[in-house]
Amino acid sequence: MDGAQETGTHVLEISRVAEGQRSHRDDDVLASWRRCLNEHRLDPARRAGPRILTQRELRQHRQDSEELLGMARHGMEDLFRRVNAMGYVLLLANARGVTVDTIGDADLDRDLRHAGLIAGSEWHESNAGTNGVGACLASGRAITVHRTDHFDMALTPLSCTAVPVHDALGRLIGVLDLSHLQAPHNKMSQALTLEVMKSCVRRIEMANLVRSRRSDWILRLNPSPEFLDVDPMAAVAIDAGGRISGMTRNAAEMLTAGTPPATLIGRRFSDIFAYEVEDLPKLSHSLAQGEGMLEKQAGGLLFARAVPPTAPAPRATSPLPTALREIHGGDPALQRLAERGAKVADRQISVILRGETGTGKEFIARALHEASTRRGPFVAINCAALPEALIESELFGYSPNAFTGAHARGKKGLIREASGGTLFLDEIGDMPLGLQARLLRVLSEREVLPVGGTRAEPVDIRVISASHRDLAAMVAEGGFRQDLYYRLNGLSLDIPPVRLRRDLEWLIDRIAARTEGTPVFSGPAMQMLLAHDWPGNVREIVNLCALCAAMCEGSPVLPEDLPSDVAQGPARIRLPVRQAMEAEEAEALRALVKSCDGNISAAARRSGVDRSTIYRRMKRLGLTGLPPRG
Numbered sequence: 001m002d003g004a005q006e007t008g009t010h011v012l013e014i015s016r017v018a019e020g021q022r023s024h025r026d027d028d029v030l031a032s033w034r035r036c037l038n039e040h041r042l043d044p045a046r047r048a049g050p051r052i053l054t055q056r057e058l059r060q061h062r063q064d065s066e067e068l069l070g071m072a073r074h075g076m077e078d079l080f081r082r083v084n085a086m087g088y089v090l091l092l093a094n095a096r097g098v099t100v101d102t103i104g105d106a107d108l109d110r111d112l113r114h115a116g117l118i119a120g121s122e123w124h125e126s127n128a129g130t131n132g133v134g135a136c137l138a139s140g141r142a143i144t145v146h147r148t149d150h151f152d153m154a155l156t157p158l159s160c161t162a163v164p165v166h167d168a169l170g171r172l173i174g175v176l177d178l179s180h181l182q183a184p185h186n187k188m189s190q191a192l193t194l195e196v197m198k199s200c201v202r203r204i205e206m207a208n209l210v211r212s213r214r215s216d217w218i219l220r221l222n223p224s225p226e227f228l229d230v231d232p233m234a235a236v237a238i239d240a241g242g243r244i245s246g247m248t249r250n251a252a253e254m255l256t257a258g259t260p261p262a263t264l265i266g267r268r269f270s271d272i273f274a275y276e277v278e279d280l281p282k283l284s285h286s287l288a289q290g291e292g293m294l295e296k297q298a299g300g301l302l303f304a305r306a307v308p309p310t311a312p313a314p315r316a317t318s319p320l321p322t323a324l325r326e327i328h329g330g331d332p333a334l335q336r337l338a339e340r341g342a343k344v345a346d347r348q349i350s351v352i353l354r355g356e357t358g359t360g361k362e363f364i365a366r367a368l369h370e371a372s373t374r375r376g377p378f379v380a381i382n383c384a385a386l387p388e389a390l391i392e393s394e395l396f397g398y399s400p401n402a403f404t405g406a407h408a409r410g411k412k413g414l415i416r417e418a419s420g421g422t423l424f425l426d427e428i429g430d431m432p433l434g435l436q437a438r439l440l441r442v443l444s445e446r447e448v449l450p451v452g453g454t455r456a457e458p459v460d461i462r463v464i465s466a467s468h469r470d471l472a473a474m475v476a477e478g479g480f481r482q483d484l485y486y487r488l489n490g491l492s493l494d495i496p497p498v499r500l501r502r503d504l505e506w507l508i509d510r511i512a513a514r515t516e517g518t519p520v521f522s523g524p525a526m527q528m529l530l531a532h533d534w535p536g537n538v539r540e541i542v543n544l545c546a547l548c549a550a551m552c553e554g555s556p557v558l559p560e561d562l563p564s565d566v567a568q569g570p571a572r573i574r575l576p577v578r579q580a581m582e583a584e585e586a587e588a589l590r591a592l593v594k595s596c597d598g599n600i601s602a603a604a605r606r607s608g609v610d611r612s613t614i615y616r617r618m619k620r621l622g623l624t625g626l627p628p629r630g
């Protein structure tokens with residue numbers, strides 16, 4: 001059948017379904033077709049595929065999806081290890097249907113791009129028609145949209161299995177989708193895929209509940225005792241007041257079928273179970289006599305295991321780890337960087353540091369490493385400083401006598417050296433494309449194959465990368481692999497140039513104090529330093545302090561002691577660029593909230609984000625005078 005015939009047959013079937021005729025397809029697929037025709041006014045003969053967002057739009061979506069990215073990443077990597085090399089790509093979409101993370105076979109990069117299975121693709125039904133992510137978001141249920149189940153003819157080679165992801169309060173915050181480029185025609189071939197995906201999301205939600213409710217009791221639930229301790233079906237968090245503070249999506253189904261989780265949050269434990277909350281310790285491992293059983297108030301029994309609260313870590317005098325506290329002297333941009341970095345310090349989330357040359361990216365990377373609990377080493381490599389021929393052996397190591405001139409005992413390589421710690425890849429934009437593919441495989445499979453080796457070695461690394469180049473632009477131009485970019489870009493942190501830092505005097509004093517000879521700048525000299533543009537950033541300050549210490553030999557540094565480009569150069573006007581940007585953002589947010597009559601929930605819906613995101617932005621921008629109503 002040629003393309004025109006296929007399109008005609010497809011359009012005819014959709015039209016007949018819209019007229020009420022019966023079809024062999026799943027009810028959720030048929031409901032989606034009707035929405036595409038009646039609500040979204042889409043043409044069933046279209047061959048458009050998903051819309052691809054700009055890099056700027058994608059960065060904003062990823063920033064707004066930090067919670068989703070953090071809770072799903074480990075589970076995604078574990079799942080992809082099981083389906084790697086089978087033609088699948090794993091997508092994580094947010095509640096607006098935008099793909100914010102992907103894991104795919106590096107060898108299929110071109111095919112994945114052509115199919116739109118990349119980060120930044122928009123899969124909402126109103127844009128892409130019937131598809132796994134879009135139909136899952138619309139129905140709130142797991143679904144497989146197989147080949148011609150798709151509304152858009154451009155998507156009919158795909159098979160997409162999608163499962164909703166919920167937070168601990170039961171809110172749908174995203175979709176995990178496993179898509180196949182050329183699946184068998186029989187839809188039953190994906191039945192096992194659907195069950196595997198449901199299991200993966202259940203574990204993701206379980207891990208998120210445990211992580212986010214450390215101060216609460218966690219009650220693991222299962223219909224039977226066999227897998228209660230190793231793989232429970234659901235879990236509920238109970239706070240110190242005996243109320244339900246969170247749960248996995250499966251828990252709501254298990255406790256009161258059909259009741260939304262939101263209606264159970266805040267209810268007393270005794271309202272749900274015929275059991276006293278004070279007796280929860282009896283269901284713990286240490287006191288349980290056999291497998292614990294709980295009777296539901298609505299009738300029926302469940303097997304349960306109670307896990308006591310994790311002892312809270314001793315609170316430091318500051319909410320930030322010391323290493324991150326000490327990266328600035330009051331600069332707001334670096335304070336926000338430290339706060340965001342602290343949130344992922346102990347997560348398996350890769351970080352990209354962006355900033356001009358000389359802004360101190362390695363210093364920040366080391367602070368992030370020291371702020372974590374990782375006990376392995378901090379290993380740094382400058383990808384721009386090594387000849388291309390040496391980068392591969394330096395990173396991956398090599399087997400004994402792997403090539404002419406190789407050491408007889410081989411070389412471990414920096415990736416294995418960093419196992420258990422942090423690998424810092426400076427100037428990652430200068431890494432050759434061929435090695436980018438090898439690095440991607442290391443990050444995906446958590447193992448490294450030395451040059452000339454036959455057996456891969458497991459590694460446990462946290463990667464922080466940095467570049468003064470615009471990696472997103474390099475991706476668009478084909479100079480940097482998109483799949484590697486989004487694997488590295490779990491969190492992007494922008495380091496401000498020295499000319500925009502508001503703690504410049506603190507920075508100069510700090511560097512001077514650590515310089516041999518400790519130069520002391522007179523008032524007029526410091527004023528000149530504060531007026532200088534510092535094109536070399538921190539590196540230039542370091543060199544200047546060393547020069548002044550040598551030239552003045554303990555005497556105060558006067559204006560005439562400064563280098564000519566500093567002493568005689570035109571005083572710069574420190575344009576508050578960041579302040580101007582924030583003022584513009586604040587004004588836009590103020591107008592949005594005002595247009596919603598102060599209703600934060602309405603403002604969040606209009607923006608497509610959670611209420612917590614709006615509140616967080618208001619706090620960051622100092623919008624405390626707005627009268628929010630909800």
